[in-house]
Amino acid sequence: MTDYLTKSGLSVHRLLVDFVEKEALPGLEVSADQFWDGLAGLAREHVPTNVRLLAKRDEIQGKIDDWHRRYGPVANNPQGYEFFLRDIGYVVDEPDDFTIEVEGLDPEISSICGPQLVVPVSNARYALNAANARWGSLYDALYGTDVISREGALAPGKAYNADRGAAVVSRAAQFLDEAFPLAEGSHADATGYHVIKDGEQQVFVVDTAAGRTGLRDPSAFVGYGGTEERGELVLRHNGLHAVLVIDPKSTIGATHAAGLSDVIIEAALTTIQDCEDSVAAVDAEDKVGVYRNWLGLMQGTLEDTFEKGGKALTRRLNADREYKGVNGQPLVLKGRSLLLVRNVGHLMTTDAVLLEGKPIGEGLMDAAVTALCAMHDKGGNSRSGAIYVVKPKMHGPEEVSFACAIFASVEGFLGLAPNTIKIGIMDEERRTSANLKAAIHAARQRVFFINTGFLDRTGDEIHTSMEAGAVLRKDEIKSERWISSYEDRNVLIGLSCGFSGRAQIGKGMWARPDDMAAMMDAKAGHPNAGANTAWVPSPTAATLHALHYHQVDVFEAQKRRHNQALPGLGDLFSMPTQVAYSLSREEIVRELENNAQGILGYVVRWVQQGVGCSKVPDINNVGLMEDRATCRISSQAVANWLRHGLVSRDEVTSVFERMAAVVDEQNAGDPIYRPMADNFQSVAFQAALDLALHGADQPSGYTEPLLHAARRKVKARDAK
Ligand SMILES: CC(=O)SCCNC(=O)CCNC(=O)[C@H](O)C(C)(C)COP(=O)(O)OP(=O)(O)OC[C@H]1O[C@@H](n2cnc3c(N)ncnc32)[C@H](O)[C@@H]1OP(=O)(O)O
Numbered sequence: 125m126t127d128y129l130t131k132s133g134l135s136v137h138r139l140l141v142d143f144v145e146k147e148a149l150p151g152l153e154v155s156a157d158q159f160w161d162g163l164a165g166l167a168r169e170h171v172p173t174n175v176r177l178l179a180k181r182d183e184i185q186g187k188i189d190d191w192h193r194r195y196g197p198v199a200n201n202p203q204g205y206e207f208f209l210r211d212i213g214y215v216v217d218e219p220d221d222f223t224i225e226v227e228g229l230d231p232e233i234s235s236i237c238g239p240q241l242v243v244p245v246s247n248a249r250y251a252l253n254a255a256n257a258r259w260g261s262l263y264d265a266l267y268g269t270d271v272i273s274r275e276g277a278l279a280p281g282k283a284y285n286a287d288r289g290a291a292v293v294s295r296a297a298q299f300l301d302e303a304f305p306l307a308e309g310s311h312a313d314a315t316g317y318h319v320i321k322d323g324e325q326q327v328f329v330v331d332t333a334a335g336r337t338g339l340r341d342p343s344a345f346v347g348y349g350g351t352e353e354r355g356e357l358v359l360r361h362n363g364l365h366a367v368l369v370i371d372p373k374s375t376i377g378a379t380h381a382a383g384l385s386d387v388i389i390e391a392a393l394t395t396i397q398d399c400e401d402s403v404a405a406v407d408a409e410d411k412v413g414v415y416r417n418w419l420g421l422m423q424g425t426l427e428d429t430f431e432k433g434g435k436a437l438t439r440r441l442n443a444d445r446e447y448k449g450v451n452g453q454p455l456v457l458k459g460r461s462l463l464l465v466r467n468v469g470h471l472m473t474t475d476a477v478l479l480e481g482k483p484i485g486e487g488l489m490d491a492a493v494t495a496l497c498a499m500h501d502k503g504g505n506s507r508s509g510a511i512y513v514v515k516p517k518m519h520g521p522e523e524v525s526f527a528c529a530i531f532a533s534v535e536g537f538l539g540l541a542p543n544t545i546k547i548g549i550m551d552e553e554r555r556t557s558a559n560l561k562a563a564i565h566a567a568r569q570r571v572f573f574i575n576t577g578f579l580d581r582t583g584d585e586i587h588t589s590m591e592a593g594a595v596l597r598k599d600e601i602k603s604e605r606w607i608s609s610y611e612d613r614n615v616l617i618g619l620s621c622g623f624s625g626r627a628q629i630g631k632g633m634w635a636r637p638d639d640m641a642a643m644m645d646a647k648a649g650h651p652n653a654g655a656n657t658a659w660v661p662s663p664t665a666a667t668l669h670a671l672h673y674h675q676v677d678v679f680e681a682q683k684r685r686h687n688q689a690l691p692g693l694g695d696l697f698s699m700p701t702q703v704a705y706s707l708s709r710e711e712i713v714r715e716l717e718n719n720a721q722g723i724l725g726y727v728v729r730w731v732q733q734g735v736g737c738s739k740v741p742d743i744n745n746v747g748l749m750e751d752r753a754t755c756r757i758s759s760q761a762v763a764n765w766l767r768h769g770l771v772s773r774d775e776v777t778s779v780f781e782r783m784a785a786v787v788d789e790q791n792a793g794d795p796i797y798r799p800m801a802d803n804f805q806s807v808a809f810q811a812a813l814d815l816a817l818h819g820a821d822q823p824s825g826y827t828e829p830l831l832h833a834a835r836r837k838v839k840a841r842d843a844k
Pocket residue numbers: 241242243244249250251253254398401402432579580633637661662663737738739748749750751753754
């Protein structure tokens with residue numbers, strides 16, 4: 125039996141046909157013919173442009189490589205370089221000043237600021253957890269992380285550590301004092317939290333040894349609920365809620381003078397359900413798995429049953445939180461994060477759908493199917509009926525226009541109103557950063573975010589300047605002038621295009637998921653810089669990062685930045701490269717080892733197990749979130765040093781062989797892991813090595829072509 129069925133002239137993998145016709149279409153007023161005709165039209169209309177845009181990327185990169193071969197690093201002739209980039213159409217003319225025209229965005233996007241969580245949608249357990257991460261326990265987030273010191277008497281240990289618990293309670297009181305100060309005294313001294321009636325109004329009062337007091341801003345108390353034994357008091361500040369849980373009989377509440385057993389924080393306002401960097405989906409089977417989870421989230425029916433702590437658990441989407449408002453009206457707070465979906469970029473094709481025997485752009489299929497699934501949202505996700513698609517890895521305004529044209533076609537054949545599908549423009553390729561105003565203009569009726577701080581951006585930086593000279597070590601690259609220019613330009617251009625109060629200006633991912641104390645220091649800067657949101661890797665990180673949005677009123681911070689001068693392009697193009705390198709041999713080898721370990725540790729799980737995002741220890745044993753973007757950085761960094769003779773092919777190979785044993789050791793507890801050190805011919809080892817040895821030849825330095833090919837090989841072998 126063939127795997128493909130003919131649908132409106134396309135050959136469509138039967139798994140995708142089944143999914144669309146039996147799962148995604150039922151319940152919608154879209155017929156199967158309408159969908160397949162639409163997809164066929166989409167492919168016919170847009171595949172040629174897709175091909176042309178990718179060819180243009182290569183052509184531009186070829187010209188940049190030639191320029192560097194001729195003139196060396198940019199620093200030799202910065203003006204000449206900028207002139208050249210304009211001449212080849214890399215930098216395009218800026219549009220006149222304008223304001224974005226997007227309409228129908230939810231408040232989580234336009235008027236409330238807070239963390240943005242990212243999760244591989246392929247993992248139902250995590251995807252559900254992320255959707256529910258709208259609310260997080262502050263006590264748990266503090267107790268479980270290094271935000272509270274883990275030294276001496278505060279060390280967590282196996283049993284509950286009362287000293288640590290006391291430190292948590294005290295840190296939470298500090299938060300309450302900052303966000304919800306009392307008229308007199310401190311939350312640390314509270315001996316009772318009560319709601320009392322004052323005329324028609326309910327009022328929040330706090331008892332301390334010094335007497336009864338209230339909130340300095342009484343309007344911060346907005347509702348209450350719970351039960352006789354376990355009361356919940358709802359406070360609001362900067363648009364974000366925090367719920368005080370008063371439960372004197374609970375284990376923790378019993379230790380608190382006012383019975384405060386937890387502070388539940390409104391945390392991940394938005395979550396990106398990711399089909400891209402954190403996912404390994406290489407064929408129709410994988411793609412359907414991804415789409416099925418997204419559909420379940422949109423229908424509100426997704427569930428996952430798994431074992432945790434020896435018990436079977438079923439996880440579902442949380443309901444809204446219902447309270448009584450202070451004015452007697454019901455107060456209903458959304459129980460879930462507003463879900464956005466990240467489609468793949470324009471690069472890859474998928475053989476789940478063939479047009480004239482050839483795979484179509486995977487981004488085309490993602491746009492059609494993820495929008496179709498989102499049509500099941502009846503307001504449980506977006507109250508305004510918007511579909512939020514995050515679009516990664518676009519190179520410049522022309523590619524942003526292309527994404528918008530795809531969305532317009534999808535809206536057309538699905539019968540959606542124009543501009544229902546919104547676009548999050550990921551500013552993660554240098555051609556987009558350099559032309560950001562034009563890129564926003566191209567999407568002005570759809571854009572709901574621009575975002576920086578991306579790992580991919582560093583990978584693109586290295587690849588674009590591959591011929592310029594040897595790059596710095598990867599952590600050093602990220603502290604150079606180009607990156608502050610990238611960050612500042614993004615915020616300032618966004619503000620000048622009227623984002624404040626309309627759409628999000630966002631910051632990037634914190635990639636050390638276990639280092640929460642460091643995250644708290646680093647991410648405090650994001651709202652201050654005028655960012656409405658910033659990416660976090662886990663629900664715990666979301667709960668903690670939410671505190672920053674109580675410390676800073678982002679809209680005030682944006683006002684402060686509004687008239688700042690925009691850094692010119694000179695700094696943006698100033699990534700330093702050197703022909704002669706000053707690192708010692710030991711330093712070079714250590715950096716190579718670090719990159720090799722990260723690449724191998726990530727790739728082996730991707731290729732063998734289809735895991736697209738992993739926590740992998742670096743050379744200093746710090747657990748790093750590794751995904752395709754971090755892998756792009758590491759592989760491009762090695763490829764660059766290889767290209768410039770800092771390391772040899774043999775040296776790279778032997779370091780990879782040595783680090784394979786280290787990675788095997790790290791995975792020793794995984795029963796389905798297949799070691800690499802005793803088989804350097806294994807698909808996983810070879811894919812990792814190829815990413816480094818052939819990194820310079822990969823399109824824009826992306827890792828997906830080699831990863832996909834390797835994973836498909838393993839799947840084919842395992843299927844036999
Ligand atoms: C460059 C870019 O593109 S960044 C965007 C892509 N990156 C991401 O999406 C990062 C997503 N994060 C993750 O996948 C994970 O946090 C990792 C891989 C970094 C670490 O995962 P693990 O080692 O399993 O985490 P850890 O053991 O500390 O915690 C697991 C628990 O946290 C939860 N968790 C961890 N990350 C997430 C997340 N992003 N969303 C929801 N839940 C999460 C899990 O559900 C699990 O809880 P459970 O047992 O109740 O289900």
